[in-house]
Amino acid sequence: GLQDPEVQKHATQILRNMLRQEEAELQRFQELYSRNPGAAVEEQIEGARRRVSQLQLKILQETGNSLVVPVARSVPAFPTPRTPGSVPPLLPGRLSLDSQDGDSGLESGTERFPSERPGRPLIIGPEEDCDPGYFNNECDSLFQDLGKLKSRPAHLGVFLRYIFSQADPSPLLFYLCTEVFQQSTAKDSRALGKEIWNIFLDRSAVRAGPSGSPTPLPCMGGRSLRCPKRD
Known part of the structure; x- marks a missing residue:
């Protein structure tokens, strides 16, 4: 039509x-x-x-x-x-x-x-x-x-x-949020990190993994995302 x-x-x-x-x-x-x-x-x-x-x-x-x-x-x-x-x-x-x-x-x-x-x-x-x-x-x-x-x-x-x-926008939004998180100050990153956790990540997800290795974190759409490693 x-x-x-x-x-x-x-x-x-x-x-x-x-x-x-x-x-x-x-x-x-x-x-x-x-x-x-x-x-x-x-x-x-x-x-x-x-x-x-x-x-x-x-x-x-x-x-x-x-x-x-x-x-x-x-x-x-x-x-x-x-x-x-x-x-x-x-x-x-x-x-x-x-x-x-x-x-x-x-x-x-x-x-x-x-x-x-x-x-x-x-x-x-x-x-x-x-x-x-x-x-x-x-x-x-x-x-x-x-x-x-x-x-x-x-x-x-x-x-x-x-x-x-x-498509599922969660991975893109998660990526953009973590990009801002990595460039923010320590004070701002704590507040933003809490929001990222509450919105995108499962409550039961593991918060920390072995030193030096990224930890798989399940995302809200059933997909697995990796948390960027902080320096």
């Missing part, structure tokens, strides 16, 4: 927020490249441009119009002439999904993405209700690195929405 208009509007707004963040990231990489050109920065620019293009294409698919400004117009091209091995600027109006693997861009209106690399499971798989097209190798790395997600609120929002709707 047709998607609820309000749901579609909300999803499109999330995509637009993600697009703005990726465009800002691309701008930052290009400014860095203008000051200090290098192969590593070129690779980051190429990845950012692909993510921008994929988000633009996804928004076009969601809205059914061409209100999205192509990446070549919204973000300046390379400030220096192209040299062998550099990333070519996108042509106006072109959504480049080319990859180093040799996959082409668009074929018959359907996007093709780089082939799957072994050993890198998707957080959001094709069986989920989210469109599997966006969560490919290029963008999946963002959802595998919590540090990167923290710098991208829109992406973090998508990830948290998935966690709360499709």
Whole structure:
């Protein structure tokens, strides 16, 4: 059936927020490249441009119009002439999904993405209700690195929405709480530790184990978590 208009509007707004963040990231990489050109920065620019293009294409698919400004117009091209091995600027109006693997861009209106690399499971798989097209190798790395997600609120929002709707959020929340616990003062950590214990851990869980080894602590969802070792 047709998607609820309000749901579609909300999803499109999330995509637009993600697009703005990726465009800002691309701008930052290009400014860095203008000051200090290098192969590593070129690779980051190429990845950012692909993510921008994929988000633009996804928004076009969601809205059914061409209100999205192509990446070549919204973000300046390379400030220096192209040299062998550099990333070519996108042509106006072109959504480049080319990859180093040799996959082409668009074929018959359907996007093709780089082939799957072994050993890198998707957080959001094709069986989920989210469109599997966006969560490919290029963008999946963002959802595998919590540090990167923290710098991208829109992406973090998508990830948290998935966690709360499709998975057990307890392990993630436990991890975030213990991360704060490890960085807090002794006084604050005692109070936070008590809250972590009351919310996430079984009352009968073992509080301490052999010196120098982590202790398995059952979590509220029936899963076993390991308590981070304190220095």
